[in-house]
Amino acid sequence: MVDVSVENGGAVEILLEKFDPTAVVAEPLPPVVISIEKANDREIVLGPNVHTTCLAVTEPDADDEFTGDKDAYMASVLARYRKTLLERTKCHLGYPYNLDFDYGALAQLQHFSINNLGDPFIESNYGVHSRQFEVGVLDWFARLWEIEKSEYWGYITNCGTEGNLHGILVGREVFPDGILYASQESHYSVFKAARMYRMECVKVGTLVSGEIDCADFKVKLLANKDKPAIINVNIGTTVKGAVDDLDLVIQTLEENGFNHDRFYIHCDGALFGLMMPFVKRAPKVTFKKPIGSVSVSGHKFVGCPMPCGVQITRLEHINALSRNVEYLASRDATIMGSRNGHAPIFLWYTLNKKGYKGFQKEVQKCLRNAHYLKGRLHASGISAMLNELSSTVVFERPLDEEFVRRWQLACQGNIAHVVVMPNVTIEKLDDFLNELVEKRSSWYQDGEVKPPCIAADVGSEGCLCTLHK
Numbered sequence: 070m071v072d073v074s075v076e077n078g079g080a081v082e083i084l085l086e087k088f089d090p091t092a093v094v095a096e097p098l099p100p101v102v103i104s105i106e107k108a109n110d111r112e113i114v115l116g117p118n119v120h121t122t123c124l125a126v127t128e129p130d131a132d133d134e135f136t137g138d139k140d141a142y143m144a145s146v147l148a149r150y151r152k153t154l155l156e157r158t159k160c161h162l163g164y165p166y167n168l169d170f171d172y173g174a175l176a177q178l179q180h181f182s183i184n185n186l187g188d189p190f191i192e193s194n195y196g197v198h199s200r201q202f203e204v205g206v207l208d209w210f211a212r213l214w215e216i217e218k219s220e221y222w223g224y225i226t227n228c229g230t231e232g233n234l235h236g237i238l239v240g241r242e243v244f245p246d247g248i249l250y251a252s253q254e255s256h257y258s259v260f261k262a263a264r265m266y267r268m269e270c271v272k273v274g275t276l277v278s279g280e281i282d283c284a285d286f287k288v289k290l291l292a293n294k295d296k297p298a299i300i301n302v303n304i305g306t307t308v309k310g311a312v313d314d315l316d317l318v319i320q321t322l323e324e325n326g327f328n329h330d331r332f333y334i335h336c337d338g339a340l341f342g343l344m345m346p347f348v349k350r351a352p353k354v355t356f357k358k359p360i361g362s363v364s365v366s367g368h369k370f371v372g373c374p375m376p377c378g379v380q381i382t383r384l385e386h387i388n389a390l391s392r393n394v395e396y397l398a399s400r401d402a403t404i405m406g407s408r409n410g411h412a413p414i415f416l417w418y419t420l421n422k423k424g425y426k427g428f429q430k431e432v433q434k435c436l437r438n439a440h441y442l443k444g445r446l447h448a449s450g451i452s453a454m455l456n457e458l459s460s461t462v463v464f465e466r467p468l469d470e471e472f473v474r475r476w477q478l479a480c481q482g483n484i485a486h487v488v489v490m491p492n493v494t495i496e497k498l499d500d501f502l503n504e505l506v507e508k509r510s511s512w513y514q515d516g517e518v519k520p521p522c523i524a525a526d527v528g529s530e531g532c533l534c535t536l537h538k
Contacts, residue, residue, distance in 0.1 A: 340370055
């Protein structure tokens, strides 16, 4: 009996009957690749070339319809891949994805090609869409950010980057000669937008916390006082989870001669844009303030299994961007043409299931666990920092890149971070900390190599190096 066949140099290899398609195949970490680029005098470490482990696409054999070998092979590959996903999910700490979800009820919809091409509010001739779910989700976020249904426009994007691309594009269309201002700790997609749209972009310095330095912002504004300002405000920076002071940014603009008709603010709330509304005493992100747009990611705190996001802007701005398209019988005002019609259904499902109270409970859990992690790091003599409104714990970069990749940590310079999400339990944090402490004792046991000083990144009070202990 033939259990399965696999590719082997173009030939077919018959595997033994005892072959277990659910067995986990050990996947050794390939050697890291060192980029020739440098950041802060440190060589940037890139991941392995996936061509070394890619799964080839091959033609089925002539008799495959009768033998079923190819189907069996593909089933075994998928089974092994699922096992790999389960293993990798256990050690996921560095990226802001909520992996705690169950969408089994939506499996029945995977047989349909759902496409929300065109404007969410204008139905196109393509009938297999989920606009009714999409607009319901958009209305929920409009209430969250305090803007009336009749005053907003938005759509569900394919990712957080698309939200930033759209928000900044709207700003550019409102002010074609405007200058884009963004803190140096803004997400890379903000600077990508500036390159794509050929916009003049001014980087603004940051405080140690990672939030925008409004004193430097003032200097940069006054140097370009004759041109409108398009500002990216971070509701949680990528590395440190710092929240820019929106009220101070607006005050800085107003005090330096920029009336509301001379600036456009886009709020990048990728992760914390959905957490901050549920944090007591946190400043509000609201359209009652003179902002132009807000975007968040749907696959981060919400926990959607596919990348997606939400972008909301003022209806008055979108006319400068939109065009009617006869082919669609709808309007084109989005970055992408075809848009994933499944994502709105997943978002609608989880928003209904959790509600405001459910999200508030999860936010409190994340913040509580983040404080636990920071406390244990300090108790172990490891430098660390946690911003007040954040669940991103910053600490000294581990010396071993294999350890970094095992726990999927995000690193920059001498620091790394853990983003505490709803799926990150105290037990998982304890496992991580125990392994880090054990590894660290071997990294620094001979005394020749010392833990790095990261006071410049986290402040002297958070740094526990020999100089700042």
